[in-house]
Amino acid sequence: MTKTWRAAVAMTVLTVAVAGCATATGSAVAAVDPPAAGAGSAPVTQHDGWTVGGALALLPATALPAGEAFVTVGDLVGASGHAGVEHPAGAAGSITVLEWASAVSAPRADATVAALLPEVAQPASLALADDFRAEVGWNLADVETFAEITAPPDRFSVLTGPIDEADLTAAMGTPVEGVWSVGPDVDGRQDLAGRTVARPLGEGLRTASADGAVAVSRATAPLRQWVAGGGRTLAEDPSLAALAAALDEREVYAAVLVPDATDAVGEHAALAPFGAMAVGLAVEDGVPVLVVAYRYDTAAAAAGDVATLTDLVRNGAAADGRPWADRLDVGEVSAEGAVLTGSFTVHGPPSVAWQLIATRDALATHR
Known part of the structure; x- marks a missing residue:
């Protein structure tokens, strides 16, 4: 198993078993009762026209290494609307954040949604969301949409929502050349004695803000490049753009994209070899829908599957x-064209979607 698939396993376990229903130590507990939508509030099923393609446009192509990486994107406001709860929107306390995250991501048998949560927000430790905010000036309650590249041990995250630069400065100090920093001054260095909820390995964390979005990374250079802009984004990658178009046609609210799936070979796989793939979740008429998409080398290969x-x-x-x-x-x-897409109504927890890659299921592997 390569790093890509090991990373996917780690992400899936975190999202399905822990996110939204975790203690301070990260151990899973029973899902808490979800908060009810406010009186007179209208369900929101898609946040300001959010799309997978638009989320990919927030991520610089330079942050995606060759081969071993995956991309997660999510519309947390849209997921909240599908779940019938209000997004916490701003400075909510730890209990409120925990209850909301459980409502939109816990693997309930009767759930309508199973939202992905950004790893940078440390969803395994939401009971300490207030401590997280105290260190970096925001927490998961401030995140409305996100896009994240994970290539362990590196990660590059872009968040949108009511994250105020003044709060970032109050928590982390004055930015240097547009970048706020906490933790070790040297990129890549760890201080285990200085571990915090936002930095569980004692690593440095860098933050930048531009065009209404906030980017977080463990390295400074990618953030400065992101602020400068002008470079290619993942939305310009032909394979990822094709997968995003397929997912957006079905209006998913969350997705995992594997840019390089050439190593996704299964012992008993039936699908022909594909170069990239994606798994997403949507809701149609109040029912969860699993969406899978595969990018092949040829249209004939896609049609054949x-x-x-x-x-x-x-x-x-x-x-x-x-x-x-x-x-x-x-x-x-x-x-x-060269993209095969399938949509399937889900009976039971929709979180089964995120288990496909982790378990190297036949729906996520090829010959």
Whole structure:
């Protein structure tokens, strides 16, 4: 198993088993009761026209290393609307943040949504969200949408929401050349004695702000390049752009994209080799929908797997041996150009979507 897939496993375990329902030590606890939507509040199902393609446009191409990396994107306001709860929007306390995160991400059997949460917000430690805010000037309650590149041990995150530069300065001090810093002054250095909720390994954390968004990284140079702008973004990557278009057509509120899936070879895989893939979640008529998309080298290869993907869901089994037909109903499976896309109604926890990559399921691997 390569670093890409090990990283995906770590992300999935964190999101599904811990996010939104964790103690200060990161151990999973029972999901808490979700907060009710405010009186007279109208459900929001998509935040200001959020799209996967737009999220990718926030991420600089230079932050994506060759090969071993994955990209997560999410619309937390839209996910909140689908879940029937209000996004906490701003300076909410730790308990409020924890309750809301549980409502939109805990793996409940009757859940409508299973939102991804940005790793940079340390979702395993939401019981300490107030401490997180005290150190860096924001916490998960301030994040409305996010896009994140993870290539362990590196990560590059871009957040949108009511994150105020004055709060960043109050927490982290005056920025130097546009970059706020906490932790060790030298990029990459760790101080285990100085570990905090925002920096669990005692690493340095750098933050920058531009055009209404905030970027966070462990390295200074990528942030300065991001602030300067003008460079290529992940939205200009042909494979990722094609996958994003397929996901946006189905109005997903969260997705994981694997830019290089050439190593996603499964022992009993049925799908033909694909170069990149994505998994997303949407809600249609109040029902969770799993969306998968694959980018092949040719249109013929994508078209050739329409029947294969359909058969996998109707007659195949998940990595745990349970028939997919017990969990998914086939919606639409189609190929457009070199992209194969399938949408499937989910029975049970929609968080099953994020387990596909972690378990090297037949829906996420190829021959």
